[in-house]
Amino acid sequence: MSLHLDVRFGPRDLDVALDVAAGQVVAVLGPNGAGKSTLLALLAGLLRPTAGRIVLDGTVLAEGGGAFVPPHRRGVGLLAQEALLFPHLDVAANVAFGPRSTGASRSRARARASEVLTEVGMAGFADRRPHQLSGGQAQRVAIARALAADPRLLLLDEPLAALDVAAAPEVRQVLRRVLGRGERSAVLVTHEPLDALALADRAVVVEAGRVVEDGSVQQVLTAPRSRFAAQLAGLDLLPGVFTTDGLRTPDGGLVAGLPGDGPAVPGRPGVAVFSPSAVAVHAADPGGSPRNRWAATVVDVSPRGEVVRVRARLDGVRGHDVADVLADVTVGAAAELDLAPGAAVHLAVKATAVRLHPTIEGERVPVR
Numbered sequence: 001m002s003l004h005l006d007v008r009f010g011p012r013d014l015d016v017a018l019d020v021a022a023g024q025v026v027a028v029l030g031p032n033g034a035g036k037s038t039l040l041a042l043l044a045g046l047l048r049p050t051a052g053r054i055v056l057d058g059t060v061l062a063e064g065g066g067a068f069v070p071p072h073r074r075g076v077g078l079l080a081q082e083a084l085l086f087p088h089l090d091v092a093a094n095v096a097f098g099p100r101s102t103g104a105s106r107s108r109a110r111a112r113a114s115e116v117l118t119e120v121g122m123a124g125f126a127d128r129r130p131h132q133l134s135g136g137q138a139q140r141v142a143i144a145r146a147l148a149a150d151p152r153l154l155l156l157d158e159p160l161a162a163l164d165v166a167a168a169p170e171v172r173q174v175l176r177r178v179l180g181r182g183e184r185s186a187v188l189v190t191h192e193p194l195d196a197l198a199l200a201d202r203a204v205v206v207e208a209g210r211v212v213e214d215g216s217v218q219q220v221l222t223a224p225r226s227r228f229a230a231q232l233a234g235l236d237l238l239p240g241v242f243t244t245d246g247l248r249t250p251d252g253g254l255v256a257g258l259p260g261d262g263p264a265v266p267g268r269p270g271v272a273v274f275s276p277s278a279v280a281v282h283a284a285d286p287g288g289s290p291r292n293r294w295a296a297t298v299v300d301v302s303p304r305g306e307v308v309r310v311r312a313r314l315d316g317v318r319g320h321d322v323a324d325v326l327a328d329v330t331v332g333a334a335a336e337l338d339l340a341p342g343a344a345v346h347l348a349v350k351a352t353a354v355r356l357h358p359t360i361e362g363e364r365v366p367v368r
């Protein structure tokens with residue numbers, strides 16, 4: 001199976017292109033309201049794209065203003081946050097429901113249910129009713145139900161989000177097993193970077209209805225190019241435009257750094273990424289090289305284990321919260337500098353601690 005999607009959904013300003021190769025698991029990350037659920041709804045057939053198309057294994061599932069395959073004929077399985085089992089059916093009948101509704105005989109559907117219940121470690125629960133299951137067990141049954149119809153593509157919408165901390169690991173294990181063999185393609189919407197690391201091969205970051213980042217999960221979390229991924233990874237990120245000397249940031253300054261992944265083409269957008277631990281905080285301008293020094297105002301100071309995390313807003317930028325820089329300083333330094341919201345500070349970070357990555361923001365991801 002392979003998925004090719006290049007769609008617009010006008011009412012929610014979504015414009016996304018995405019290809020998923022056979023057996024690949026793609027995690028879709030992004031802030032609230034970014035369009036992740038809308039993307040899944042378009043794939044599942046709950047919404048029609050206003051333009052563009054979705055093609056699964058050569059079959060056009062939906063085309064703006066044209067073809068539209070209804071949800072139950074798509075060969076797409078959807079797993080939601082809640083298990084949503086039929087309360088009046090036992091576990092086996094819940095799982096057999098999918099194959100039955102696509103025409104399998106009763107015995108064939110039962111046999112298939114038994115196979116997938118074994119796969120998720122729930123074979124011993126076939127006769128139970130949903131109300132006799134824990135949250136984690138119910139979600140494992142829901143996974144079995146999604147698999148029973150042999151979907152060409154699995155859609156997972158925050159499958160662990162509704163589970164308590166004790167149940168999430170066992171369900172994550174089951175998903176690892178189910179997705180880890182490279183036999184099933186899946187799109188996994190998650191807020192949790194650990195789930196992306198544990199379950200996905202690739203991560204796509206969606207912000208404001210656009211793909212702003214697409215790479216291996218590792219790459220997205222260690223060398224983020226989007227504000228959202230930088231927050232997930234706990235890194236600083238300043239957006240800007242490349243010049244021949246570095247990256248011009250919204251405060252008008254120039255950031256120098258080491259090359260990142262990809263070319264720094266003058267005039268093209270990029271980001272400077274660095275760790276809060278690499279940022280030095282001073283009461284007065286430390287002087288020295290003119291680069292990578294900013295006058296800033298402290299907006300928040302919070303303890304964080306052994307260090308104090310300072311959030312400071314660059315003075316050259318107005319009403320632009322992307323220009324906040326996080327700095328981790330020792331408790332002693334925070335006291336000595338008398339750091340509190342409103343304090344004027346100077347920040348400095350060495351060029352060798354900064355990576356300059358090109359970004360795809362504002363561009364369409366090329367469709368292969």
Ligand SMILES: Nc1ncnc2c1ncn2[C@@H]1O[C@H](COP(=O)(O)OP(=O)(O)OP(=O)(O)O)[C@@H](O)[C@H]1O
Pocket residue numbers: 012030031032033034035036037038039
């Ligand atoms: N049923 C709806 N009707 C109209 N607009 C909607 C509807 N659902 C979502 N939207 C809007 O569409 C945009 C994308 O929302 P969507 O739910 O897809 O984001 P999301 O990334 O899934 O967010 P979350 O992480 O909060 O679930 C948002 O601006 C949202 O307000």
